[in-house]
Amino acid sequence: MLSKSKISLLQSLQHKKFRREHGAFLVEGYKSVSEFINSAYIIEAVYHTSAVAPKLLNLSHKINFEEISINNIEKISALTTPPDVIALVKIPQWPTIKYSILQKKFSLVLDGIQDPGNMGTIIRTADWFGIEHIICSEDCVDVYNPKVVQATMGSLARVNIHYTDIAKVINDVKLPVFGALLDGENIYSTNFGTEGLIVMGNEGNWLRPNIIKLVNKAVTIPRVGKAESLNVAIATAIFCSEINRNILK
Amino acid sequence: MLSKSKISLLQSLQHKKFRREHGAFLVEGYKSVSEFINSAYIIEAVYHTSAVAPKLLNLSHKINFEEISINNIEKISALTTPPDVIALVKIPQWPTIKYSILQKKFSLVLDGIQDPGNMGTIIRTADWFGIEHIICSEDCVDVYNPKVVQATMGSLARVNIHYTDIAKVINDVKLPVFGALLDGENIYSTNFGTEGLIVMGNEGNWLRPNIIKLVNKAVTIPRVGKAESLNVAIATAIFCSEINRNILK
Numbered sequence: 001m002l003s004k005s006k007i008s009l010l011q012s013l014q015h016k017k018f019r020r021e022h023g024a025f026l027v028e029g030y031k032s033v034s035e036f037i038n039s040a041y042i043i044e045a046v047y048h049t050s051a052v053a054p055k056l057l058n059l060s061h062k063i064n065f066e067e068i069s070i071n072n073i074e075k076i077s078a079l080t081t082p083p084d085v086i087a088l089v090k091i092p093q094w095p096t097i098k099y100s101i102l103q104k105k106f107s108l109v110l111d112g113i114q115d116p117g118n119m120g121t122i123i124r125t126a127d128w129f130g131i132e133h134i135i136c137s138e139d140c141v142d143v144y145n146p147k148v149v150q151a152t153m154g155s156l157a158r159v160n161i162h163y164t165d166i167a168k169v170i171n172d173v174k175l176p177v178f179g180a181l182l183d184g185e186n187i188y189s190t191n192f193g194t195e196g197l198i199v200m201g202n203e204g205n206w207l208r209p210n211i212i213k214l215v216n217k218a219v220t221i222p223r224v225g226k227a228e229s230l231n232v233a234i235a236t237a238i239f240c241s242e243i244n245r246n247i248l249k
Numbered sequence: 250m251l252s253k254s255k256i257s258l259l260q261s262l263q264h265k266k267f268r269r270e271h272g273a274f275l276v277e278g279y280k281s282v283s284e285f286i287n288s289a290y291i292i293e294a295v296y297h298t299s300a301v302a303p304k305l306l307n308l309s310h311k312i313n314f315e316e317i318s319i320n321n322i323e324k325i326s327a328l329t330t331p332p333d334v335i336a337l338v339k340i341p342q343w344p345t346i347k348y349s350i351l352q353k354k355f356s357l358v359l360d361g362i363q364d365p366g367n368m369g370t371i372i373r374t375a376d377w378f379g380i381e382h383i384i385c386s387e388d389c390v391d392v393y394n395p396k397v398v399q400a401t402m403g404s405l406a407r408v409n410i411h412y413t414d415i416a417k418v419i420n421d422v423k424l425p426v427f428g429a430l431l432d433g434e435n436i437y438s439t440n441f442g443t444e445g446l447i448v449m450g451n452e453g454n455w456l457r458p459n460i461i462k463l464v465n466k467a468v469t470i471p472r473v474g475k476a477e478s479l480n481v482a483i484a485t486a487i488f489c490s491e492i493n494r495n496i497l498k
Contacts, residue, residue, distance in 0.1 A: 221490070222497040226376055226404075231482075234373075
């Protein structure tokens with residue numbers, strides 16, 4: 001049984017301000033909740049309907065499970081179709097990024113990505129291709145936004161997200177910097193080598209000038225047809241796929 | 250000045266039933282509207298605010314332009330942020346697909362794609378990679394749905410969409426049929442040749458059994474990380490990119 005004030009608190013987590021204030025966010029649906037339970041994230045509570053109880057018991061004995069009414073699930077859910085189970089998860093205090101963890105691998109750097117669906121899809125795609133770190137400019141959409149969490153389909157539990165001054169990271173890390181830009185080298189003949197940062201820009205404006213200056217190699221996905229641009233999550237996926245094709249062939 | 254009944258009619262076009270009944274759909278925003286004006290689609294009217302009038306004059310003299318109030322634009326728009334201009338566009342009567350137009354090129358076949366954002370992104374991506382035809386199962390989301398139109402960013406004006414019995418097309422067309430499936434051949438070593446159908450399945454359920462039976466070659470995007478699946482628009486883009494890489498290198 002949830003108190004009115006608890007319901008208000010959980011509802012407030014749909015807004016970034018209150019997520020920051022309470023240091024927590026919600027994860028919805030059985031699959032995503034189970035991925036978070038099996039991750040390094042700290043689960044404060046799992047709210048579920050009676051329908052889902054038997055399944056949940058297999059997950060973990062250490063979790064604070066709380067059976068609530070369908071009506072209360074509907075109240076706290078941000079989804080159009082409320083799920084059977086919602087977890088209250090602690091927002092981690094990400095340590096300052098150590099540049100050594102970025103060596104000998106590829107990481108994504110996101111410059112001002114605003115759309116929650118794109119951000120979520122990028123995280124899910126990164127997880128598919130084994131990318132461990134995504135470095136976001138401070139003005140990227142919050143990854144604990146319910147729409148982002150939903151679009152990651154549980155992958156948010158595994159990919160490390162860092163919000164920071166991306167210009168400083170790019171400048172200091174001493175790795176090859178590949179930027180997705182128009183009029184760059186053809187991606188299909190680009191030698192990506194074995195490590196680097198892949199820098200992707202905002203949906204409308206591409207990379208900002210101060211970031212473009214830091215790019216070692218501008219790379220372009222060649223166009224055959226007439227679309228003016230590609231969706232940023234699509235472009236990111238094509239970069240991830242190209243980087244991996246030599247490993248995976 | 251729009252009559253109340255005209256406003257009701259335009260609002261009703263957010264629903265498939267009324268789009269079918271009136272044989273028309275709405276296109277919102279200057280960029281998309283101008284792409285449709287420069288396409289083979291028939292524009293029944295263009296509604297715009299006074300702010301956008303001078304720009305519109307450059308587009309075409311044959312169009313029925315109608316200046317309306319911001320208030321009325323807001324009433325007929327399906328977007329959270331209403332645009333300055335909305336076009337009323339006729340739904341074309343697509344002729345029965347001739348198999349000869351599918352020869353010597355690649356086309357997409359979509360089996361039960363439900364999500365409007367994914368459908369729109371697939372159309373935009375197809376347009377980028379020069380794919381001219383998308384063949385949809387009858388139960389795919391309607392491409393004249395406002396969310397699909399929005400996500401195509403104008404590309405819907407250029408890509409030909411066919412709703413039909415996809416099993417019949419695949420069966421009759423006598424082209425190589427590549428299906429996106431788990432446990433298929435590695436996409437990075439697949440020889441796609443110079444023509445064929447790329448068959449992509451529903452977000453949750455992949456391809457249906459009767460469609461799987463028609464696939465000549467099952468193809469898989471190998472996974473390095475731990476995500477359970479890729480978003481269908483992302484997977485489609487990686488297929489399009491792989492098919493084009495030999496041409497574009």
